[in-house]
Amino acid sequence: MNRTFYSIDEARLLARKRVPRIMFDYVDGAAGDEQSVALNRSELDKIRLQPRVLVNVESRTAAHRIFDQDYKLPFGIAPMGMCNLTWPKADQLLAEAAVRHGIPLGLSTMASTSLESIASIAAENTWFQLYVSQSLDLAVELVERAKRSGYKTLILTVDVPQVAPRRRELRHGFKTPFKMGIPQFVDFALHPRWSLTSLITGVPELANFNQKSSHGTFDRTASRGAVDLDFVRRLRDLWPGKLIIKGVMSAVDSLMIKNTGADAIYVSNHGGRQLDSAPAAVSMLPIIRQAVGKDYPLIFDSGVRGGEGIIKALASGASFVMLGRPFMYAIGANGARGLDNLINILSSEINVTLAQLGKISISQLDHNCLL
Numbered sequence: 253m254n255r256t257f258y259s260i261d262e263a264r265l266l267a268r269k270r271v272p273r274i275m276f277d278y279v280d281g282a283a284g285d286e287q288s289v290a291l292n293r294s295e296l297d298k299i300r301l302q303p304r305v306l307v308n309v310e311s312r313t314a315a316h317r318i319f320d321q322d323y324k325l326p327f328g329i330a331p332m333g334m335c336n337l338t339w340p341k342a343d344q345l346l347a348e349a350a351v352r353h354g355i356p357l358g359l360s361t362m363a364s365t366s367l368e369s370i371a372s373i374a375a376e377n378t379w380f381q382l383y384v385s386q387s388l389d390l391a392v393e394l395v396e397r398a399k400r401s402g403y404k405t406l407i408l409t410v411d412v413p414q415v416a417p418r419r420r421e422l423r424h425g426f427k428t429p430f431k432m433g434i435p436q437f438v439d440f441a442l443h444p445r446w447s448l449t450s451l452i453t454g455v456p457e458l459a460n461f462n463q464k465s466s467h468g469t470f471d472r473t474a475s476r477g478a479v480d481l482d483f484v485r486r487l488r489d490l491w492p493g494k495l496i497i498k499g500v501m502s503a504v505d506s507l508m509i510k511n512t513g514a515d516a517i518y519v520s521n522h523g524g525r526q527l528d529s530a531p532a533a534v535s536m537l538p539i540i541r542q543a544v545g546k547d548y549p550l551i552f553d554s555g556v557r558g559g560e561g562i563i564k565a566l567a568s569g570a571s572f573v574m575l576g577r578p579f580m581y582a583i584g585a586n587g588a589r590g591l592d593n594l595i596n597i598l599s600s601e602i603n604v605t606l607a608q609l610g611k612i613s614i615s616q617l618d619h620n621c622l623l
């Protein structure tokens with residue numbers, strides 16, 4: 253079967269066929285009535301770009317620099333937990349693709365591959381993402397491990413004080429650690445390729461917690477509400493590298509965070525997976541940009557589904573753009589080849605869009621590109 257796709261929507265449909273429904277819905281689903289996830293996309297779609305002509309755009313580049321590091325493209329892979337449930341070895345495939353294409357990878361606290369293993373593939377490209385569960389000391393221990401493993405960039409995610417109810421997960425009985433019942437068994441039997449590969453590679457675990465710790469372990473359903481500004485300040489003192497605070501949707505919060513000495517704010521509504529009544533993440537970008545000033549780094553995600561979306565976010569105030577689900581759809585559609593397919597589509601769309609806006613580099617994008 254030909255598994256080449258030409259858009260992220262096509263990749264999603266291919267993944268939907270190959271991945272068991274429980275796992276597909278874990279990735280594709282969102283909080284509540286799933287209004288916020290739809291809004292992320294529709295608000296991005298509403299933004300129009302200003303075409304320009306008669307500018308020599310023969311020599312242009314989509315390479316972009318952030319945090320003193322050069323990337324080949326202005327986007328990266330957002331941190332996602334339990335990726336190996338979507339497809340066996342997904343974390344490894346993502347890390348290898350990040351290296352191949354010169355883009356950053358966010359590695360989740362809840363990854364199914366340990367931060368030490370990913371460091372051996374892609375330490376230079378990987379930004380470690382921290383969740384703080386009930387033990388602040390357990391979080392600090394992870395930070396120390398990340399430091400020892402050679403990571404230079406840390407993302408602290410703060411928009412999950414508690415995991416929001418996601419109805420598709422509830423309906424399918426999706427839980428960690430994974431429990432098998434009759435509905436799941438039938439679902440797997442209908443997806444033999446996924447099931448056989450998973451049988452060979454083993455049931456994915458929260459691999460960062462396989463090592464014994466005196467501070468307990470990570471419970472996905474437990475409160476993560478203890479993170480406050482004091483913890484951010486503590487982290488600032490502990491972490492010598494770049495510190496990004498993820499999941500920020502307000503100008504007031506952004507200013508408080510900037511004052512702690514964090515290096516960047518990551519504007520995101522978690523891809524609509526947390527507060528269903530939240531505004532579209534892209535609607536907050538210009539407001540937060542205005543609050544933090546023109547040079548402060550802003551990372552952005554939530555709802556981007558193509559190269560023009562990346563350009564729109566950059567022109568709306570983002571310094572760098574991340575995408576989440578699209579990478580999982582691409583793996584589900586066609587494994588490592590699917591990832592190359594996706595990154596090539598995004599790269600070529602960015603390149604052509606730059607030309608149509610009369611721009612030769614990402615740093616030339618600003619609000620003047622918007623209508």
Ligand SMILES: Cc1cc2nc3c(=O)[nH]c(=O)nc-3n(C[C@H](O)[C@H](O)[C@H](O)COP(=O)(O)O)c2cc1C
Binds near residue numbers: 279292522577578
């Ligand atoms: C399956 C899945 C797992 C996720 N896990 C995490 C996580 O562990 N840590 C985190 O900070 N964000 C997590 N996110 C949120 C993403 O980092 C990102 O904010 C979101 O996917 C962006 O929206 P998009 O999917 O529309 O691109 C997850 C998202 C998905 C789809």
